Amino acid sequence: MEIKGTANFFERVYEIVRQIPEGRVTSYGAIARSLGAAGSSRMVGYAMRAAHRANPPVPAHRVVNRIGVLSGKMAFGSSTLMQQLLENEGVEVVDDRIVNFRAVFWDPQEVISL
DNA sequence: TAGGTGACGCAGT
DNA sequence: GACTGCGCCACCT
Numbered sequence: 001m002e003i004k005g006t007a008n009f010f011e012r013v014y015e016i017v018r019q020i021p022e023g024r025v026t027s028y029g030a031i032a033r034s035l036g037a038a039g040s041s042r043m044v045g046y047a048m049r050a051a052h053r054a055n056p057p058v059p060a061h062r063v064v065n066r067i068g069v070l071s072g073k074m075a076f077g078s079s080t081l082m083q084q085l086l087e088n089e090g091v092e093v094v095d096d097r098i099v100n101f102r103a104v105f106w107d108p109q110e111v112i113s114l
Numbered sequence: 115t116a117g118g119t120g121a122c123g124c125a126g127t
Numbered sequence: 128g129a130c131t132g133c134g135c136c137a138c139c140t
Contacts (some may be wrong), residue, residue, distance in 0.1 A: 049120070072121025120136105
């Protein structure tokens with residue numbers, strides 16, 4: 001299914017990211033698939049980089065790459081800020097990588113299938 | 115107006 | 128099983 005009401009690709013990405021529960025994370029690829037743009041995972045990452053421009057701001061720190069690495073921590077201004085935010089939500093992060101990534105992984109399809 | 119960039123993911127070797 | 132290269136498409140300069 002596709003989300004309607006959101007004309008811009010970026011906003012569609014933000015819509016999904018905003019649905020991520022606290023203490024959970026997801027991957028760019030998962031979001032891309034949810035939007036029907038499986039091959040455009042890069043676009044999701046690019047959208048996240050500009051997430052700070054979104055209104056209201058999206059929890060971009062809950063989005064990581066497919067292996068659970070905080071690839072975009074730099075976009076937060078501080079290399080440790082992203083990790084701090086995740087740990088604050090109960091997500092364990094070691095060496096810029098999420099521990100038990102599979103356990104805290106949240107599939108966007110879960111909401112879309114509503 | 116046109117080109118380059120980019121928080122990734124997958125297939126092939 | 129692990130590593131490298133290519134594709135993808137919207138936004139920014």
